[in-house]
Amino acid sequence: MRPRASARNLAQAYTLGGRLAQLREEAGLTQSEIAARMHISQPRVSKLEQGDLAQAEVGTIQRYVAALGGRLKLVADFDDHDVTVSTSQVDRTEACF
Secondary structure, X not given: OOHHHHHHHHHHHHHHHHHHHHHHHHOOOOHHHHHHHHXXXXXXXXXXXXXXXXXXXXXXXXXXXXXXXXXXXXXXXOOOOEEEEEHHHHHHHHHHO
């Protein structure tokens, strides 16, 4: 990966992690409560919120959002249009292969 792309990816991960923490706090939940709902450790939740998303899969983010009571959607951004899919649509597509 090129240095500029790597720096951009790190910045995006840090921003996403911070946003997850903000959503959790707005929901009045602790990291321990999210961890219990996701069946992972509290330190892992902390790492996700700090932007340590290198090993995180879409399913991990989906479970975090679900623990907050939400549903994850993915947006593919093309020059002339966007395509939004829910992760449940992605799961169904992957199951077909």
